[in-house]
Amino acid sequence: MIFTSINPYSGEHFADYSAHAEWQVENLLSTANRAFSDWFMRPFPYRADCFRKLAGLLHTKLDELALLMTSEMGKTLAESRGEIEKCAGQCLHYADHAEAMLQPDPVATEANYSGVSYEPVGVVLAIMPWNFPFWQVFRYAVPALMAGNVTLLKPAPNVPGCAMAIEQAFREAGFPDGIMTCLLVDVPELKAVIADDRIGMITLTGSERAGTSVAAIAGANVKKCVLELGGSDPLIVLADADLDAAARAAVTSRMGNAGQVCIAAKRWLVEAPVADEFTRRVAQLIRAIKQGNPLDPTVQMGPIARLDLADTLRQQLATARQQGATVLVGGQSEGTAFAPTLLTHVQPNNVVFREETFGPLAALTxxxxxxxxxxxxxxxxxxxxxxxxxxxxxxxxxxxxxxRVGSVFVNAVVRSDSRLPIGGVKKSGFGRELGYVGIREFCTTKTTYIA
Structure with a gap:
């Protein structure tokens, strides 16, 4: 298999990366396993210093990495720069706080000492998506590594360049070999990797189908998982809301990153007395979005990341219209370009209400x-x-x-924050990332009792 970088705006095919052969996968697993034996014994200040250097390196290479992300995935340069800066902030946050988050908890018993400690699981296999090719990696990797784990990163096939750039950044920041390594394999080869005894746990951000498959293999091999899967997040606007703020937040949440966000506000549920006015305001904001070449600093929305994803969204839109939804704004698309779209008269049995839509399409009910x-x-x-x-x-x-959700934001745009855990319920997965809860997901809980 070849991992290919294709610019979704221009269609330019600009890089290829060969998949790892079986012997290379074995070497990567062995190297990571050996690296863990040393890394988890390193004190927190040592690990923190590595991440502070990495944060500085990300700032130094900001423009270079942002250009790569935009070229490979299609988000605007402003969005790419913001993503890199967020990754640097994640490094600094856990460098400052991980040691305190993982301090043992003493428990009063009749023993001289008894308590609970949080210790690393070993090699974390991460199966990551393409929509935030840097942030999704740093979101799990920084707390996992600060806890003493090491990681193998399996990226989405359309963003291999970003993954390799992350591995290179860790190396340049002075991390020892094997701490963060890209694993370029196709989906069929993952089963053997997940089952390998050297893998301590798996974290996956992706589709419900991918999560179900990985969880089944992990369960059969008694491996812990953290899964963040699909989302069809509601945004509820009640009659007493600040409509101006709510409208801006709704459009920001749904249309950012060309709508390719798991936690985007996809279903807008608006109380009847203010529905017409709210609709007028969001329609005006959506019409004002400038779409085009993501390298153009005046452009606010780039293309869909892949043609197949745009085709899926087109089919959902066509079905939604057949089921009674009205296109108030947008609806046009060609290739990977998809106009910011607002659907009204969406009923709960409509496809865009029942399914996840991954693109700039808002459904108002x-x-x-x-x-x-x-x-x-x-x-x-x-x-x-x-x-x-x-x-x-x-x-x-x-x-x-x-x-019944993992996070509720009142009068604010839902977002991921290094200080707060994020994750879902129902078919959106289980486990949490970020915050002190998130770093402990990448640990085993050990009881120590000294009589």
């Missing part, structure tokens, strides 16, 4: 009241996150408890 909004929000196989807009914060607290 008018609801009678907050109870109906909560019911519709929960009528999804997914449960990644949700946004709720209301000026009544006591009511917001009450309603947030009823939403």
């Amino acid at each position: 008018t609801v009678r009241n907050a109870d109906e909004a909560i019911r519709y929000a929960n009528e999804s196989r997914y449960g990644l996150s949700a946004a709720l807009w209301t000026t009544d914060l006591d009511r917001a607290t009450y309603l947030a408890r009823q939403l």
Whole structure:
């Protein structure tokens, strides 16, 4: 297999990377396993210093890495730069806080000492997506490595250049060999890697289908998983909301990264008294989005990352229209270019309500009241996150408890934050990343009792 870099805007085929042969995979596993034996014994200050150097290197190489990301995946240069900066911040956050997050917890018993410690699992196999080719890697890798693990990174096949650049950045920052290594293999070869005894756990961000397959193999081999899978996040706008702020947040959340975001607000549930005004405001904002060459600094939205993904979105849009949805804004597409689109009159049985849509397509549903909004929000196989807009914060607290999701953001855009755990329920997966909860996902919990 060849991993190929294709510019989704121009169609330029600009790099190839050969998949690793079986003997190379064996060498990478052996090297990572040996590296773990040394790395987990290194003190926290040593690991932290490595990540501080890496953060500095990311800032130094910001323009170079951003250009690679934009060329390979299609997001705008501004979005790519922001992603690299976020990765640098992730390095600094865990460099500063990981040791405190993993301090043993003493437990009072009759023993001279008893307590709980958090220790690394070993080699973490990471199967990562293409939509945030740097951030998704740094999101798991920084806490996992600060906890004392090492990692093998299996990237999506359309962003191998970003993955190799990450490996090179770790090397240039002074990390020992084998701590962060790219594993270029096709999906069929992953089964043997997951089953290998040298793999301690697996983390995957991707589709429900991929997560189900990996979890089955991991379960058969008694391996821990962290899975972040699909999302069809609701954004609820109640009648007392700040409509201007809610409209800006809705468009920012849904249209950022050309709509290719797991935690984007994909289903907009708007209370009837303000539905018309909210619709007017978001339509105006969507029409103003400038789409085109992501290398152009004035462009706000680039292409869909791959042609097959754009084709899937086109089919969902066609089906949605057949099922009664109205295209109020956009709807045009050609190749990987897909216009920012707003659908209204979307009912809960519509395909864009039931399925995840991965692109710049927002589905607006008018609801009678907050109870109906909560019911519709929960009528999804997914449960990644949700946004709720209301000026009544006591009511917001009450309603947030009823939403069956991993995260609820009130009067704010849902986002990943180094300080807060992120992850889903239902078919959106299990386990958490980020925060102190996230770093402990990459640890085993050990009880020590000294009589």
